[in-house]
Every structure is written in C-alpha cells, then in structure tokens.
Amino acid sequence: MSTDTSTQPSSNEPGRADALADVRTVVVKVGTNVLSRPDGNMALGRIHGIIENLADLNRRGIKVILVSSGAISMGMSRLEFDKRPTSLPDKQACAAIGQIQLMAVYQQGFDRYQIPTAQLLLTEEDFASRDRYLNLRNTMFRLLEMGVLPIVNENDSISTSEIEEPSSDRGAIFGDNDQLSALVASKLDADLLLLLTDVDGLYPRNPSTGGETGGTPLSIVGEITDEITSMAGGNGDGPGRGGMASKLRSITIALQSGIPAVIANGLKPEVIGEVLGGRDVGTLFLPGKRIKSRKHWIAYASSTAGSAAVNPGAKKALVEQGSSLLFKGAVRIDGDFRRGDVLSIIDDEGVEFARGISNYDSQEAGGLLGRDSNEIADADFPEFITRDNIALME
Numbered sequence: 001m002s003t004d005t006s007t008q009p010s011s012n013e014p015g016r017a018d019a020l021a022d023v024r025t026v027v028v029k030v031g032t033n034v035l036s037r038p039d040g041n042m043a044l045g046r047i048h049g050i051i052e053n054l055a056d057l058n059r060r061g062i063k064v065i066l067v068s069s070g071a072i073s074m075g076m077s078r079l080e081f082d083k084r085p086t087s088l089p090d091k092q093a094c095a096a097i098g099q100i101q102l103m104a105v106y107q108q109g110f111d112r113y114q115i116p117t118a119q120l121l122l123t124e125e126d127f128a129s130r131d132r133y134l135n136l137r138n139t140m141f142r143l144l145e146m147g148v149l150p151i152v153n154e155n156d157s158i159s160t161s162e163i164e165e166p167s168s169d170r171g172a173i174f175g176d177n178d179q180l181s182a183l184v185a186s187k188l189d190a191d192l193l194l195l196l197t198d199v200d201g202l203y204p205r206n207p208s209t210g211g212e213t214g215g216t217p218l219s220i221v222g223e224i225t226d227e228i229t230s231m232a233g234g235n236g237d238g239p240g241r242g243g244m245a246s247k248l249r250s251i252t253i254a255l256q257s258g259i260p261a262v263i264a265n266g267l268k269p270e271v272i273g274e275v276l277g278g279r280d281v282g283t284l285f286l287p288g289k290r291i292k293s294r295k296h297w298i299a300y301a302s303s304t305a306g307s308a309a310v311n312p313g314a315k316k317a318l319v320e321q322g323s324s325l326l327f328k329g330a331v332r333i334d335g336d337f338r339r340g341d342v343l344s345i346i347d348d349e350g351v352e353f354a355r356g357i358s359n360y361d362s363q364e365a366g367g368l369l370g371r372d373s374n375e376i377a378d379a380d381f382p383e384f385i386t387r388d389n390i391a392l393m394e
Contacts, residue, residue, distance in 0.1 A: 016220070017278030019260050019286060023191040025063040025144070026276070028054065029181035033198040034266035035070040035102075040077045042070075042105065046267070050196075051109035053272035054149070058115055062276070063144045065188065067152045067181035068106070074098030099153065106151055116148045121155035127183055128303045137187050144188075154180055182250035186257035186296060193254040194275060195247050196266030201283030202244065204231055217263075221285045224252055253300045255287040298342055298355050299391035306335020306362060307344040307352075308384065315347050318354055318390060324383040325356060325390065327368045327376065337362045343385070354392045356385035 030050060037043045054064050075094030076084065078101060085091050103119050110117050120139075127133050143150050154177060178195060185193040201217030221228055232244035244263075251261040264271050264282030274281040310318070314329025325345065337343060338361045345354040358365065359381040373382045 015278070016280060016284055019284065020192060020276060020278050023062060023276060025065070025188060025190045026057065026192045026194055027065045027067060027181050027185040027188070027190045028194045028196065028272065029067040029177055030069065030196045030266055031177075031198070032069040032073045034196050035068070036073050036077075040073060042074060042077070042101070044105065046269075047105055048109050049269050050266065050272070051106065051113075053270070055110065055113035055115055056273060057276065058113070058149065065140070065144075065150050065152060065184060065190070066106075067177055067184060068102060069153070069177045070102050071095045071098035071153060074101045102153075103151065110149060116146075118143050118148050118150050120150055120152045122152060122180065123155050124303055127297075130297060133187060133297070140184075140188055152180065152184055153177065176246050178246045178250040179253065182253035182261075183300060185254050185259050186300070189257075190259055192276075193251070193259055193261040194272070195250070195261065195263045196271070197247070197263060198265065198267055199244075199263075200265045201263050202228070202231055202248075218283045219280055221283060223288065224248060224255070224285070251285050255285060256300070257296055258287045260287055261285045295391035298357060298389065299393055303342065304335075304344040304355060305337035305341035306333060306358075307346055308333050308356075308358075308365075309346050309348065309350070312348060315353065318345070318387075319392060322387055322390075324387040325385040326373055326382070327365075327371050327384050328373065330365075330369050330384055333362060333365055333369065335362060339364075345385070345390070352393055354390055356391070357389035358385055359383060 034050075035043060035047055054066065057064050072084070072091055072094045075096065075098030078097050079094060081090075081094070085094060099121070103117075107117050120136075122136070125132060126136050140150055181195065182193055184190075199217070201219075202221065203217050218231075229245075229248060232248050247263055251263075254261045262275050262282045262284050264275050271281060308325065308330050309332040310325065310329050311331050314325060317323040317329065318325060331348075333343075335343075337358060339358060341358055342355055343358050344352045345356055346352050360368070365384060368376055368384070376382065
C-alpha cells in the first residue's frame, strides 16, 4: 500500500509512533510563508513559538538543525519592496539585509533558553566538492556535540542557484531550501526531515488549484509513485520559492538515505511536538531501500558538468543489470567536462535516469563515442563510466 488517509497504517508499514520513536536528530525546514505575515513582515509571535518548540526538543536530548528560508522576504520588507524583485542584484541585496534580521531574531530567541546558535550559509560548491561536503559534515557534527543549534540557509547574497533558474549546461544541486534541507539531513544521517509549510500536508488534490481535495491530507505515504507526484502540482507562488512539487523532490532525497519525512502545517502552534510525539499530524513519508553514501552524493549532492545520451540497449543494461556505461552504448555528449566530473545520463527521449562520474574529459570522450571496447584497448579505461560510479535516479 502506498498511501493511507486514515490513522492506521497497513500491516507491513510501521505506525507513526513506531516510525518516529527513536528520533535523536531532526532537520526542521521552515518556509517563508510560515515565517512571514501576508503583508511581508516577520511573524514574530509565530517564529518565537517555533523557537520554543525547538528548544523543548533540545531539552529532551534531540539534536536539531534548523534550515530557514525567509532572508529575501525579510530584506524586501526592510527595503519596502511591494513585490518580489526581478533583478538578481536586487534579490541578492534583499538576501544580504534580510539574513541579518533573520539571524538576530533566532539568536535572541534561542538565547532565552540558553541554546547557542551557529549560522551556516551554504552554496552549491559545498556539496559539489566531496571534500567540502565532508568538511561541512564534520563541522555540523562538532557543533551538535557542543550543544549548538545550527541554522542553515543558502548564501543567496553570493549564490544564485535558489533565486535563479539553473543553466542549461550545468545542472543545479538545489533550487530551494526544501532540497537543501534534505541534503543536510542525508549528510548528517538524521532520523527525521520535518518540512513546515502553510498547508496541513499532501492532499489527494492540490488545494491551491481549487480542485477537489478529498477533505483531508494523506496520513502515511509508503512510496512516492507517479500518482503521488501528480498530487503536488507545480511550484508554489507567493514570497517563497518552493511548492509541494519541490517538497516531494526533497523528500525523495531523504527517503533514499533511509530517512522518514513529514510535511506539516507550521502555522499551527504545537505542530512540532505533535509530529515528534507520533500524533496523526501532517503527511508522513516512509523510507524504503537506502543507497550507499557515495552513490547518494553522485545522484543528489553533486552538480552535473554535462550529459551523455545512451541508446535503449545501454539504458537497459544500466538499469536492469547494473552495468558500466560503454562507449558503444553512448550516442551523444553535451557540455565541456573533465575527467572526474559528474554527468547526467539521459535516454533517447532526453529523460535523465542516472548520473555517473566520467572516466574521460569531453574532448577524449567525443572521439570514442560508439566504438566497441576492443577498438579502444589502448585507452585508459574500457568504460566511459564505471558501474561503481553510476547512481540511478529512482
């Protein structure tokens, strides 16, 4: 069973209390629509309520990492923008100003509970480089060991991956804080990803479309199927960037790491405690098979430097047999990439189904396309991409 709108799980799915019983580390992502009022100003009462709830988790011995949106929105309010700016410099200026305001509120709030906080502003490069993301992981672990509550946001004042569309020749790692929070959760081996938004969970129909909703959100989702994905619609409107579709993409990252996730309504005062207490609040997504950390990095935490299109036979070998990608099966490459870069592997319809680390740069690979392995016996590698360096995008 993939979905359940009641409070009772199927016989082969754990109940909420069981699934969340052993949470020791939780990543909580708070969206812009939760942090701000309709007029764009900070919802200070609501923010301090969230701080109080997170402080309570801290007192119970649960380690908390907070991923907070809202910097651009707060900067817009401070600079008296009446709508979201369209130019990149204006967005980055708003982020630079708003981030200070946001952190000041958090620091003052957590200081009331004697909880030290740390700010981590991240960019794509912190995940694209395996060395940098391992350093980030070590820093996070040390902060948590010291009793510090890390507060994470993308560094919008210098990074553009969240506030602009990714370029056509290089894929973005994350396009909003939903996916950033999932990457943080996966890198820290968190026990739960909690996404706080302005709706009660995932509905059978998207409430924003005005269509039939079925009355209540789904309670438990055992697998993100095409049917589940269709319920999300597109990205959201308003001051925030992410919508329900973005949240499902981020949850997929968490589930692949064996981490359950919950979408819940952050406008409700006690929702954090209710979720951690196993109450039937929001939509709980249960993980399935966990993939190895290196392949998880290839699939989700790395940016792509180019693409390799393959024929149907090669796709079948990669997907069904776990084979390496040979040059005989590659029909086209795009992008200027180097040996060791991550490539998007696409089928003959242009759909990405895997990612892998190239054994060759783009110039070398271009001269070997379509050739049989025995024709390139003198090459450094018989494979374009070795199977141990290929991650399927499930």
